[in-house]
Amino acid sequence: MPNIALLGSTGSIGTQALEVIERLPDCRVVSAAAGSNDERLQEQIETHNVQRAALYDKDAAQRLQRRTSVPVLGGIEGFCQLASDPDVDLVVNSIVGAAGLAPTLAALEAGKRVALANKETLVVGGHLVMGYAEQIVPIDSEHSALWQCMQGHSRSSIDALVLTASGGPFRQYHGDLEAVTVQQALRHPNWDMGGKITIDSATLMNKGLEVIEAHWLFGFSYDRIDVVVHPESIVHSLIRMTDGSYLAHLGAADMRMPIQYALTYPHFNPVLSMPLDLTELTGLHFEHPDYKRFPCLGLAFAAGRTGHSMPTVLNAANEIAVELFLDGRLGFLGIAELVETMMARHTPVENPDLETILALDRQVRDESRRQALSLKGRLTQP
Ligand code: MG
Numbered sequence: 001m002p003n004i005a006l007l008g009s010t011g012s013i014g015t016q017a018l019e020v021i022e023r024l025p026d027c028r029v030v031s032a033a034a035g036s037n038d039e040r041l042q043e044q045i046e047t048h049n050v051q052r053a054a055l056y057d058k059d060a061a062q063r064l065q066r067r068t069s070v071p072v073l074g075g076i077e078g079f080c081q082l083a084s085d086p087d088v089d090l091v092v093n094s095i096v097g098a099a100g101l102a103p104t105l106a107a108l109e110a111g112k113r114v115a116l117a118n119k120e121t122l123v124v125g126g127h128l129v130m131g132y133a134e135q136i137v138p139i140d141s142e143h144s145a146l147w148q149c150m151q152g153h154s155r156s157s158i159d160a161l162v163l164t165a166s167g168g169p170f171r172q173y174h175g176d177l178e179a180v181t182v183q184q185a186l187r188h189p190n191w192d193m194g195g196k197i198t199i200d201s202a203t204l205m206n207k208g209l210e211v212i213e214a215h216w217l218f219g220f221s222y223d224r225i226d227v228v229v230h231p232e233s234i235v236h237s238l239i240r241m242t243d244g245s246y247l248a249h250l251g252a253a254d255m256r257m258p259i260q261y262a263l264t265y266p267h268f269n270p271v272l273s274m275p276l277d278l279t280e281l282t283g284l285h286f287e288h289p290d291y292k293r294f295p296c297l298g299l300a301f302a303a304g305r306t307g308h309s310m311p312t313v314l315n316a317a318n319e320i321a322v323e324l325f326l327d328g329r330l331g332f333l334g335i336a337e338l339v340e341t342m343m344a345r346h347t348p349v350e351n352p353d354l355e356t357i358l359a360l361d362r363q364v365r366d367e368s369r370r371q372a373l374s375l376k377g378r379l380t381q382p
Contacts, residue, residue, distance in 0.1 A: 003030045005082045008094035010034040012194040013117045020260045031082040038064040054078030079103040084110035093118045098361045101125040108132040115262035119209045124312040126216030137262045144258035145236035145249035162238040164230040166190050168202040178333045190233035190253045199322045208300020229287045252276050295336040309349040316364035317342035
């Protein structure tokens with residue numbers, strides 16, 4: 001009976017993870033952590049009989065502590081403690097952003113298995129977690145698909161990993177991308193996800209981050225990782241074998257599937273939704289991504305290839321750019337422009353440790369906010 005610490009419990013992946021765990025008789029959530037939503041976390045504590053909790057926002061943690069008898073820790077230290085508690089077997093990390101790295105490291109160092117939905121752990125700290133690769137299982141749907149396809153095959157039999165991308169809401173948009181609204185960008189064609197990742201899907205930055213994630217998770221060089229746009233989101237990813245054939249993973253666009261597999265690996269559990277009806281498919285289409293209209297994908301490949309501290313800069317600048325876009329303070333094309341500007345300015349630091357990464361993350365965020373103010377014509381004042 002694995003005892004689970006669920007970090008990021010009130011977000012999109014966190015709530016779906018709770019739904020999955022509820023149906024798995026052998027799993028229970030012993031601790032849960034969230035950013036600042038103390039009311040939602042309180043409901044989860046009561047509904048799921050959670051024994052310990054943490055909130056990143058320390059004021060929210062104090063508020064919740066006054067209303068519950070379970071201990072409520074505050075700050076990232078609280079997350080790290082929940083991730084390394086002795087009675088925890090598995091940590092589900094669905095924190096959004098670079099803040100997820102420290103709890104992942106705490107869990108891995110304490111010998112826990114980590115079901116990872118926090119891409120930033122691998123994007124900014126891939127070199128730090130590589131010694132623990134055996135303890136990490138992916139939740140991201142593409143990586144879960146790759147992982148499932150790769151089982152039983154030697155690395156030397158695999159020519160390339162092929163990540164599929166839906167192409168987002170603007171794949172076939174012929175208007176001026178600069179003029180698109182937040183509402184248009186939030187309209188993802190296939191997946192229902194949180195705000196940050198939905199904007200990242202519209203810019204293709206999400207796929208770029210996933211390329212870096214795949215590089216670290218599976219130890220493939222960037223030359224052996226391809227991205228193909230697949231608008232139906234039925235094929236979740238493929239591996240190309242050295243003989244030229246492909247192995248693919250197909251299924252409905254339902255995040256509960258990869259979440260469940262990460263928890264029950266190597267076993268498959270009964271389906272949560274109706275299985276995909278192959279006869280209802282009208283076609284499966286694949287096309288090259290448009291690197292010109294969606295420069296974030298190329299920027300991510302470049303940051304990955306440079307490595308060291310560059311992906312931290314890519315990620316921090318992008319987080320701020322997305323935040324400003326969602327606030328209506330930066331145009332859609334300003335996202336890539338800001339990321340590119342911040343990367344161009346940065347001199348990579350070799351093999352940065354956790355402290356260096358977190359300090360650089362803060363620094364780039366501050367500088368990105370200032371830099372955004374000078375992006376001519378890209379910024380709409382609120
Ligand atoms: Mg994904």
